[in-house]
Amino acid sequence: MTHPMTKEDFPVSNIRHFLEPGPIVLVSSQWQAQTNIMTMGWHTVMAFTPSLLGCVIDAGNHSHSMVRNSGECVVNIPSASLVDTVVGIGNCSGSEVEKFKAFKLTPGKSEQVGAPRVEECYASFECRLHDDAMIERYNLFIFEVVKAHVAPLADEEESLHYRGMGEFMLSGRSIDRTELFKPSMLV
């Protein structure tokens, strides 16, 4: 299924629900007249409020300079049904390929940033560069998520988790351990 998905506003302080499990994401960007998409697996939630997300975007990626120059991107989560698109995007460069067109993806207008969302993904998090201090040394971009969009049935989607060497783990069943938590730890 690679059709655009309708999404609703979601609290930026709770994106950990979707990102802490570690899915592969598609990072969309725009700089001047060009858009681009890259596949990215090296990211971590860093804070709830402000909603901070650390992402390693190697300098060898065409997206690196686009995100750095614009100070913006959108982090999108694709469902497992998009796996071949995810791999295709990760195996070509935005310096040669116009990826939205080549992979038949729909650029959606973002609300807070210039970079387009990828409408076929079930979650899209608009990001603004919060701290560039670690880009030079580690290619680590620290973003603030300024707007979050999530499909109503996002929890039913399978996510993709990359293991390297062409292998993906898919998300499995969920279990609830709420009853073992102190109330103050339930965030």
Added chain:
Amino acid sequence: MTHPMTKEDFPVSNIRHFLEPGPIVLVSSQWQAQTNIMTMGWHTVMAFTPSLLGCVIDAGNHSHSMVRNSGECVVNIPSASLVDTVVGIGNCSGSEVEKFKAFKLTPGKSEQVGAPRVEECYASFECRLHDDAMIERYNLFIFEVVKAHVAPLADEEESLHYRGMGEFMLSGRSIDRTELFKPSMLV
């Protein structure tokens, strides 16, 4: 199943195979005469060589100062069968509880660091603090993984992925897309 697992040497440059999918981990530490364990879900691979791992360890955790003072820890991956232990460890403090004893876990001697491994986990990565520049501002520890130990059947273990609010996602099936990759991208 909470028995100690025999592990073998594993290449530190390939820990992404186990960590990039985003499992919850147990961070074990030692400072002076005290050991501790914490549950942690905010981490990302940052580089292959040296093998760098970024981990957010909130200053509110007893482990924060122990890891900071010693400059060392072990990042251990528990299988899903340890979920109640993982939750228990995350819901008490090392300032009050001696966690190895309280949770009947076996401290194993590490080779490169003073912090003990958690023998019941299927993978243990010995870490040395590589860069403390982002600890003050973001509680972000950048570690170098200096030694990796992995159980021979680790790929058959289910991992735990935290979503917040007491809910865990478990790892599901794997799929192979090697044939869609450029050879140079197969790392």
